Amino acid sequence: MLNPLDVSVLYHRCDSSLFDFGTTDELDILEQPLGQERALDAIDFGTNIAQDGYNIFAMGPSGCGKHSVVMGYLEQKAGQESAPSDWCYVNNFKDQRFPLAIKLPPGKALLFRDNIEELIELLKTVLPAVFESSAYINEREALNQKFMDEQTEIFRHLQDEAVRHEVQMNISSSSRITFVPVIDGKVLSPEEFKAIKGDKKEKIADNMSEFEGLVKEALRKVTELNKVHQKELKSLNKKITKDAVHSIIDEVRQRYEEHEKIKNYLNEMEKDIVRHVQDFLVKPEEMGLPSFMMEFYTSPFERYKVNLFISHEEEDTAPVIYEDNPVHQNLIGRIEHASHMGALVTNFTMVKPGALHRANGGYLVLDVRKLLMKPYAYEELKRVLRAKELRIESLAMQYAFVSTTTLEPEPIPLDIKVILVGERYLYYLLYHYDPDFKELFKVTADFEDEIKRSEENHLLYARMIGTIAKKHALLALTPQATARVIEQCSRDVSDAYKLSTHLHTLADLLKEADYWAKKSAHKVIEPEDIEQTLASQKARVNRVQMKLYEQIDEGTIMIDVSGSKVGQINALSFISLGGHAFGIPSRITATTRMGKGEIIDIQRKVELGGPIHAKGVMILSSYLGSRYASDLPMSIVASLVFEQTYSMVEGDSASSTELYALISSLSGLPIRQNIAVTGSVNQFGEVQPVGGVNEKIEGFFDVCMHHDPKASYGVLIPEANAKHLMLKSEVLKAAEEGKFSIYAVKTIDEGVEILTGVKAGEKNDKGEYPAESVNGKVLARLRALSKKAKEYAGKAGSR
Numbered sequence: 030m031l032n033p034l035d036v037s038v039l040y041h042r043c044d045s046s047l048f049d050f051g052t053t054d055e056l057d058i059l060e061q062p063l064g065q066e067r068a069l070d071a072i073d074f075g076t077n078i079a080q081d082g083y084n085i086f087a088m089g090p091s092g093c094g095k096h097s098v099v100m101g102y103l104e105q106k107a108g109q110e111s112a113p114s115d116w117c118y119v120n121n122f123k124d125q126r127f128p129l130a131i132k133l134p135p136g137k138a139l140l141f142r143d144n145i146e147e148l149i150e151l152l153k154t155v156l157p158a159v160f161e162s163s164a165y166i167n168e169r170e171a172l173n174q175k176f177m178d179e180q181t182e183i184f185r186h187l188q189d190e191a192v193r194h195e196v197q198m199n200i201s202s203s204s205r206i207t208f209v210p211v212i213d214g215k216v217l218s219p220e221e222f223k224a225i226k227g228d229k230k231e232k233i234a235d236n237m238s239e240f241e242g243l244v245k246e247a248l249r250k251v252t253e254l255n256k257v258h259q260k261e262l263k264s265l266n267k268k269i270t271k272d273a274v275h276s277i278i279d280e281v282r283q284r285y286e287e288h289e290k291i292k293n294y295l296n297e298m299e300k301d302i303v304r305h306v307q308d309f310l311v312k313p314e315e316m317g318l319p320s321f322m323m324e325f326y327t328s329p330f331e332r333y334k335v336n337l338f339i340s341h342e343e344e345d346t347a348p349v350i351y352e353d354n355p356v357h358q359n360l361i362g363r364i365e366h367a368s369h370m371g372a373l374v375t376n377f378t379m380v381k382p383g384a385l386h387r388a389n390g391g392y393l394v395l396d397v398r399k400l401l402m403k404p405y406a407y408e409e410l411k412r413v414l415r416a417k418e419l420r421i422e423s424l425a426m427q428y429a430f431v432s433t434t435t436l437e438p439e440p441i442p443l444d445i446k447v448i449l450v451g452e453r454y455l456y457y458l459l460y461h462y463d464p465d466f467k468e469l470f471k472v473t474a475d476f477e478d479e480i481k482r483s484e485e486n487h488l489l490y491a492r493m494i495g496t497i498a499k500k501h502a503l504l505a506l507t508p509q510a511t512a513r514v515i516e517q518c519s520r521d522v523s524d525a526y527k528l529s530t531h532l533h534t535l536a537d538l539l540k541e542a543d544y545w546a547k548k549s550a551h552k553v554i555e556p557e558d559i560e561q562t563l564a565s566q567k568a569r570v571n572r573v574q575m576k577l578y579e580q581i582d583e584g585t586i587m588i589d590v591s592g593s594k595v596g597q598i599n600a601l602s603f604i605s606l607g608g609h610a611f612g613i614p615s616r617i618t619a620t621t622r623m624g625k626g627e628i629i630d631i632q633r634k635v636e637l638g639g640p641i642h643a644k645g646v647m648i649l650s651s652y653l654g655s656r657y658a659s660d661l662p663m664s665i666v667a668s669l670v671f672e673q674t675y676s677m678v679e680g681d682s683a684s685s686t687e688l689y690a691l692i693s694s695l696s697g698l699p700i701r702q703n704i705a706v707t708g709s710v711n712q713f714g715e716v717q718p719v720g721g722v723n724e725k726i727e728g729f730f731d732v733c734m735h736h737d738p739k740a741s742y743g744v745l746i747p748e749a750n751a752k753h754l755m756l757k758s759e760v761l762k763a764a765e766e767g768k769f770s771i772y773a774v775k776t777i778d779e780g781v782e783i784l785t786g787v788k789a790g791e792k793n794d795k796g797e798y799p800a801e802s803v804n805g806k807v808l809a810r811l812r813a814l815s816k817k818a819k820e821y822a823g824k825a826g827s828r
Contacts, residue, residue: 031779033743033770039756041525043512047487052505052553053495062098063493064480064530072102075472076392076446082471084414084447086397088456089476094532096351096394096450098476103349103392103448110347113390116441117141118336118377122297125332128377130439131290135341141291142335144281149333151277152302156309159273160266168265176258180251187247194240195233206244210237270306274299298333305329327369336378339386348391352384355395356403360384360410362421364436380438385410385419389445397451397459410447414469417443479527482519490515490528497536498554503543506554513559514538520755523723538562570609574728577613582735586673588614590736593699596620598784600671600686601707601729601744603721610721612728614705616672617683619690623814623821624666626654628691631670632678639677645684651712652688652777657808664818665811667691682719685710685747688777689784696806698785703740704772705729706780708747714777718749723756730760730769743770745780778804 050056061069068087075085089095115138117131133141159165184200191198191208197216198208210217210233217225217233225233278299285291302309308329341348352359362383366373384393400407405424413419418440449470456473459466480486491511498505506514517538521529529535538559545565546558580586588599596619601612630646632638638646646669654663669687671678685708693700707725708716726744733742751773763769774780778789781803790802798805 030782031772031774033764033772034751034754036761036764038751039754039764039771040761041482041516041519041755043487043515043519045508045512047484048491048508048511050491050508052507053491053498053511054505056492056495058499059489059492059496062094062530062532063486063489064477064528065098068095068098068474068476069102071472071474072099072448075448075474076103076106078472081417082414082468084470085449085472085474086456086470087448087450087474087476088453090478090531091452092531092533093476093478094530095474095476096396097532099394099448099450099474100349100351103394107347107349107391110391111135112341112344112346113348113444115139115341116339116386116389118338118380118438119294120332120334120377122301122332125376126436128336128380128436128438129290129294130338130441131288131294133288135345138335138337138340139342141285142337144284145333145335148277148281149330152274153309153330155273155277156270156306159269160310165265165269169262172258172261172265176254179254183247183250183254187243190243191240194236194243196237196240198244206248208237208240208244266306267303270303271299274302301332331376331378334378336380338380338382339389348388349394350384350388350391351394353396353399354403355384355400355406355410357405357409357424358383360406361413361419362386364421364423364438375436377436377438380421380436383419383421385413385443385445386441389419389441389443392446392448394448394450397449397455400449401455411465411469413443414447415465419443477530479522479524479529482526482528486528487515490518494535494539497532497539498543501536501540501543503539504546504552504554506539506542507556509556510542510554510559513556514542516755517559517563520723523720523753523755525752525755541565567609570607571611573606574604574609574611574613578731578735581614581732588616588732589702590614590733590742591703591740593701595697595699596690596694597702598686598690598693598700599702599705599729600683601705601725603680603682603725605721610724612721612725614729614732615674615683617669617686617690618672619667619669619687619694621665621667621691621694621810623664623818626658626663626665628653628667628669631668632674637674637677639679641681642679642683645681645709646687648681648712649684649688649691649710652710652714653691655712656714657804657811661812661815662818663811664815665695667694680719681709682707682721683709685716685777685780689781692777692781692803692807693785695810696785696803697810698787698803698806700784701786703733704743704745704784706745706784708745708750708774708780710777716747716774716776716780718747718753722746722750722753726754726771727757727760730763733769734759734763739768741768741770743772743783745772745774745783748773748775 068089072085072087075083087095087099112135115133115135117133117138118128119131121127121129131141187206188198195211196208197211198206200206212233278295282292282295285295360383362385363381364375365379365381366375367379368374384395395410400410419442420440421438423435447470453475459470491508494506494511494514497503514535515528518529518535519525519527521531521534539554541562542554542558545561546554549558549561551558577586581588589597590599598617599614600617602615603610603612628646628650630638630643633643633646657663669690671683683706686706688710689700689706692698705725707719707722709719710716726746729744730742733740754771760769764771772780772783774783781787782789785803788799788802790798790804792798798808800806800809
């Protein structure tokens with residue numbers, strides 16, 4: 030019969046004598062994350078290859094530190110790269126709906142903005158002075174005098190014609206002309222004019238009509254003369270303005286001789302200033318606007334501003350941007366609006382950058398879960414990466430939610446590496462369902478969940494523990510406390526020969542240990558502080574576990590841990606709730622009777638069993654048929670059930686346990702109730718490994734200790750699970766005292782011998798099992814049932 034595992038197998042200790050430091054404060058900072066060489070190589074490749082589509086997806090479980098690793102690597106790499114170009118948006122004087130994007134060397138955008146502001150401020154002073162100069166006034170007065178002289182000549186000539194046509198002409202101050210007939214030097218009144226008869230009246234009317242034509246012609250000439258005068262004045266103003274503006278703008282133009290786009294912009298600005306010189310001559314307070322209207326006044330100089338869109342005057346390295354809220358407008362930028370007299374208005378100064386603009390020429394890091402949860406954000410990111418340009422468009426404009434006219438800023442070329450950070454299942458879902466994803470994110474950085482335990486890695490892990498303690502200003506750890514942390518990290522991955530790389534869990538453990546150490550007035554973190562932390566963590570979340578234990582103690586949940594029973598066995602279940610995992614024993618019962626070779630899975634029948642559990646039952650059914658009924662009909666009906674379960678049962682980790690219960694029922698041999706079982710089985714009777722083996726063992730141990738701490742108990746586990754054992758100290762102590770035994774079995778035969786205390790039995794040369802063996806009793810029972818079934822069928826047929 031198989032012997033229980035030695036205590037040394039139940040817990041793989043870390044030897045603290047391996048560490049030659051007094052506390053972890055003496056250790057060097059660990060610069061590179063432990064065990065992530067594969068992921069770092071992928072990130073290095075993805076960030077250095079200069080080809081389209083080689084963006085990166087960094088995947089791994091939440092809390093494994095992938096975000097901090099990615100950010101740390103990118104910041105280090107970006108520190109060796111030069112800053113990208115600055116960008117400004119300026120007014121498009123030809124069409125203000127399409128602002129122009131101007132590219133400048135890094136750090137020069139602010140200088141350009143200041144140059145333009147100084148230029149405009151200078152023009153505000155220079156232009157009024159030019160228009161108040163004596164030279165300008167003399168030229169303007171000369172033009173005005175010329176106009177007045179020519180207008181006076183026209184009216185003088187018209188006055189002469191009035192005398193010739195016997196009318197009196199009057200010219201008002203508004204240049205309105207009125208005229209009345211005159212006879213013998215006397216102005217006729219309307220009544221006197223009506224009293225005139227015959228040819229005389231007709232002659233007067235002809236004169237009046239002819240003079241009216243002359244008046245109209247004179248007024249037309251005055252109007253034409255006025256147009257010419259105004260044109261000359263504008264030409265004078267334009268000439269004066271251009272002469273003043275050109276020399277001032279030319280100074281700025283010469284500073285940007287190599288920037289063709291800026292030169293073109295300054296040329297258009299010069300033309301616009303000449304056209305709108307009046308804005309420089311009239312102050313807002315001189316416009317005569319009512320006081321309540323002044324708050325709605327918009328400065329005409331807005332159109333000459335420079336929108337400092339992206340500036341790197343304080344940076345000299347490539348940007349590394351993490352966008353925590355990747356909504357559409359935070360990614361690609363937005364066009365803001367302001368309320369003006371009841372309407373929403375905008376201009377090029379209200380164009381704001383997004384994360385893609387700020388990271389352009391560098392690196393953008395996004396949480397893929399957050400990205401996918403924001404409407405349209407992921408699709409917009411793909412569009413931008415495909416187009417390789419940043420075009421700022423509102424969602425309302427893209428999807429025609431509104432039809433109003435808005436700005437369409439000139440697109441900016443995109444040169445960026447995007448790194449998505451997320452869990453593995455999101456990567457696989459995107460890769461499977463989104464054809465664009467695999468074309469845009471060709472590099473996968475897969476972060477390890479665990480690393481192998483070795484002396485070298487123990488030393489590195491100690492440095493990582495020290496690094497985390499220093500980063501969060503925690504107390505240093507002693508070598509013994511460090512060893513205990515390493516052991517717990519091995520327990521976290523349920524493998525005695527591996528260590529967890531889940532940095533958040535490790536950091537939380539150290540932070541809480543620091544709290545308990547300080548509360549105990551310790552100067553460093555001791556092993557007992559680690560134990561107190563683990564106990565405290567468990568106590569905060571194990572209410573459900575304790576309630577189940579209580580129900581078992583009270584007999585509400587029926588679990589036998591003493592004696593022996595036929596067809597009844599204790600299975601070990603694994604439960605995970607809110608981050609707390611624990612094991613609990615469950616009673617499985619089996620009954621057998623004569624029938625047609627059917628094994629009824631009651632859980633499945635009532636739809637409380639999942640497909641994997643059903644698969645396990647089918648496998649054990651196949652094992653029974655091939656082992657015991659290869660040459661005779663298996664004339665039984667067997668029923669299997671998890672007693673007192675009222676929710677879904679899933680998984681095949683109890684399939685070997687169910688098989689033991691069936692073998693007990695068929696053989697009539699009782700099973701020891703002080704031994705619980707876990708493990709799945711294949712069709713050849715080999716016991717296969719399962720998950721949660723530590724929690725399952727400890728769960729049964731706790732129940733047994735509540736029942737009778739002086740009795741002896743045990744657990745059957747698959748042999749392949751022995752390397753996963755990292756059991757708590759109470760179990761180890763009981764194992765040392767011989768009160769708790771753990772058996773690692775390879776086959777069903779090994780397990781059934783321990784459970785029944787009877788040899789399983791092997792076939793002899795005739796293919797028969799020993800009669801008193803377990804297998805012999807099972808085969809004898811099946812043959813008896815088959816014989817009875819045949820006899821019953823014969824009797825039924827004779828009737």
